[in-house]
Amino acid sequence: MTIDPRSPFGLLLTAICIIAFAYLILPILVVVVAPLGDTGYLAFPPKGFTLRWYAAALDDTRYLSGFLTSLQIGGAVALLSTIIGVLAAYGLSRYDFPGRSLIEALFLSPLILPTLVLAVSLSLFFTRTGLLTGTGRLVLAHIIVCTPYVIRVTLPVLRRFDRTLEEAAQNLGASPIQSFFLILLPVIKTGIIAGCVMAFITSFDEVVLALFLASPGEPTLPVIIYSAVQLGFEPTVAAVSGLLVILTCVFMVLYQILGVARQD
Structure with missing residues (x-):
């Protein structure tokens, strides 16, 4: 209409x-x-x-360093979250096993968990275990937060995918791995790209986890902006x-x- x-x-x-x-x-x-x-x-x-305030912002090495740090962390988080999220969504959409709904809910639970609670919990966990140090802690924390976005975007796309296309490719001699890369991924690439972009933006803009877990010598841009706002x-x-x-x-x-x- x-x-x-x-x-x-x-x-x-x-x-x-x-x-x-x-x-x-x-x-x-x-x-x-x-x-x-x-x-x-x-x-x-x-x-x-x-234009002096814009010139001052470009000349301030703190902001440039923070921008590059956020860019590196966001790129790494987007790549890893996309790989983990796509594989998890593929398993949840293709296989019927006991507890699938529970596992899907667990994957998506960081979306409803307050970021402050997660930041405090991860800070205590890393402090007691010494598992990771420096920027690695923040990357892992961002992966926990960003992976659900990738799953949430790619899961409906995978569920709407016509599996007969893969079956036809395999009947013509393609292996399951070949049909995955040559048939499935090109069809769902828009969903994968959307999930990757959402993961990057979420990681780049995130400030609470960065305040707790970022390396003091390599703060992200949101942390630098937050600190500057506190001073005026x-x-x-x-x-x-x-x-x-x-x-x-x-x-x-x-x-x-x-x-x-x-x-x-």
Whole structure:
């Protein structure tokens, strides 16, 4: 059923969409625009115009070091969480065994567990066992949190997958491993990519676990921003957030351009 956008109901839906987008986008726009003012404090609309706060954010080695650390941790967590999550989702979707529902609930339990509780528990666990030190503790903690996102995204895709495609490939001589990599993965790759991106974003933005488990010598960017806010919300901190927003927008535009070029 199509809705005429000029009808009263269509106009109402259009107004609701505009309000929803404004509610989501305007706060982000404030973060990007506010550091452009030449005052020593944040104000919106900004008073005057200057790029010195953005320049100060780029010149501050703390933020660059934290960004690179978060990027490395997020990349490692996204890769490992995707591998673990896809394999777990594959087993949960393909095999019927006793306790499958319980195991699935256990895999997804970190989604409902408060992050602070998990951070305290893991901090005590690593302190008593000495299992990992430094950044490795944070990577493992982020894997625990991010893997459920991958499972939650890929599990429905795997359950909707037509298994007759694999059976046809195996009837034509493909081994189960070949059919997995040549038939299954290409079909569900959109779900895998979505889960991987969600895992990376969750790891990159996570602050509570990083506060408890990150190495003091290699803090992540959210920890550095959090510490800077505790001392006073300077325009430089907002400029760092604005740079992250701009970088995200650049990646989104490039993704859309590549998608259009691929369709052509």
